[in-house]
Amino acid sequence: MSEQITIGAYLLERLAQLKVTSMFGVPGDFNLGFLDLVEDHPAMEWIGNCNELNAAYAADGYARVKPTSIGVITTTFGVGELSAINGIAGAFSEMVPVLHIVGVPSTSQQKNKPMLHHTLGDGRYDAYAKAAEQFAITQATLLDKRTAAQEIDRVITACITSARPVYLFIPTDVVFMKIPTGNLHTPLTSAFPPNDEETEQFVLDEIVRKVEAADGDAIFLVDACAVRHHVKDEVKELVEKTGFPVYAAPMGKSAVWEGYERYGGIYVGSISRPEIKEKVESAKLIISIGGLKSDFNTGNFTYRIPKQRTIELHSDHTLVQYAKYDAIGMKQLIPKLIPRLAGFAAAASKLSVPRFGARFPTEDPLGEETISHAWMWPRMSQFFREKDVIVSETGTSSFGVLDVPLPKDAINVSQILWGSIGWTVGSTLGAALAARDQNLGRTLLFIGDGSIQLTIQEVSTMMRLRLKPIIFLLNNSGYTIERYLHGTHRKYNDIVNWKWTQLLDVLAPADLEPRPKSYTVHTKKEFDELLNTPSFASCETIQLVEIMMDRFDAPQALQRQAELSGKTNAYVAEYL
Structure with a gap:
């Protein structure tokens, strides 16, 4: 017979495997039993926040700085989960992997729908879950112990592969139900499905042809999703072995070491430094990595890099000018692109790069002593x-x-x-x-x-x-x-x-x-x-x-x- 474990403990073991060491949130009467397990777990620290909104913000910050893990917040039904929803929406918007665990009324209460506290008083126990659907890539309510392990694994896997928030709703009587431990021996995967080899080869050939047509006059523009989808190491090798100038968008700041000799600075469309704007917009080819073209990230949509001069690498697709190749992700594509573009290093080294440094004002309009x-x-x-x-x-x-x-x-x-x-x-x-x-x-x-x-x-x-x-x-x-x-x-x-x-x-x-x-x-x-x-x-x-x-x-x-x-x-x- 397989060893048994409670559903709550199973969830905690999965989080421990992902090296989650801190759980944020606020105690409430529908999550207290689960919090007993959290507090007693040797690898997990219950943080305990002042309110649920701050807890959601904290889970977001944790996930951003610990890319091998995810952020986790636990709240109670209704009043707690709704207080956190602004923080969860922000994580969704900015593609941050956060798991929101919500303690909810027992399975019998959800079936019979009594007028419980924290409800809307009209029997709609699913109202909050419907709201959460707008800010999560997926969710699950653990009602059946026979499928609980699979649902936990599915939801967490979606969180780490999509870099988006997910929800798990756990009824009070489900937390201590026993299930087999067997699934815990199979690690969760953070990998996307493999790129189709034939399509990927065609895309690689197309990119090389575009670089050749540009006579090696190409640059890299690195953005937020290079960080969110964990390709910083691949990007580092790509820029160093090819020698092409590299710039970053505001949301991609720190994705590339800013002291690197081929790094030129932050490109924000028309509000960029003049020398950065000129170099980026005059390049014959821009290879964008993990681009996210929001208003504040593009100088209010003032990018001057037309599609006919742009290649975009994303987590789940690639754009070569006007052609889109679905399911060709950059995590697997970039390592294969490196040797194909390394041959352009000599030409790339001739491209000048503005030196990005701090500039003290020569004349301070606020006066010599005022801090500006x-x-x-x-x-x-x-x-x-x-x-x-x-x-x-x-x-x-x-x-x-x-x-x-x-x-x-x-x-x-x-x-x-x-x-x-x-x-x-x-x-x-x-x-x-x-x-x-x-x-x-x-x-x-x-x-x-x-x-x-x-x-x-x-x-x-x-x-x-x-x-x-x-x-x-x-x-x-x-x-x-x-x-x-x-x-x-x-x-x-x-x-x-x-x-x-x-x-x-x-x-x-x-x-x-x-x-x-x-x-x-x-x-x-x-x-x-x-x-x-x-x-x-x-x-x-x-x-x-x-x-x-x-x-x-x-x-x-x-x-x-x-x-x-x-x-x-x-x-x-x-x-x-």
């Missing part, structure tokens, strides 16, 4: 170290960090497509835990005073877990990105100015040692001296730096993006 974005981000680039995890909030931070190079093996974490303000606080929690698992460097959060007010509670969870990020809080008196988009002087873009340097003490556990530290810097000199302080840079404890900035100052890239967005999203009274 134009000065701060080049200065921060000197503070960054190899293997740092750099989390930048939607708005001034996510745009500012684009303009400076990151060190080798540093990881950039930002949410450019979904853009939910406050996301980075929860994400920093998950990112810091993943960084600890993988022996990465410091975790650094850049966030504005408006954004952090939405999710500040999760800093208390970081301190409870003895995590030591540095929180760089940009105090510019409100929602700066919104000021640039609309309502520059409107009150709705203002916020209450909290006593920021007192917050860590308020949120910290009484027994936290060493105690958290907070600072306020008003001038470049004060900020520079703090960054040069060894004890500060070594992250001996969690730290918060309040950076006083002008409310109307913003990175140039954000200002240009806001101008473009303002033109396309103009508020027009059509009835006038």
